[in-house]
Amino acid sequence: MIEEVTVKARKPLIEIQADKMILNTDASISAVGSNGLDLLRKAPGND
Secondary structure (H helix, E strand, C coil), X not given: CCCCCCCCCCCCCEEECCCXXXXXXXXXXXXXXXXXXXXXXXXXXXX
C-alpha cells in the first residue's frame, strides 16, 4: 500500500485573462540570466 503521495504542479508559462496576458517568468527556462527588458522582447505576441 502507498502511504504518501506528493503532487507538484507548475504554473503555466502563459496565462490569458479577460483583460491581460500574464507571462510567468519563473516557469520559463529562458528567463535565467535575463533582465525584464529581454524577457519582454522574447514574449509571445511581440513582432
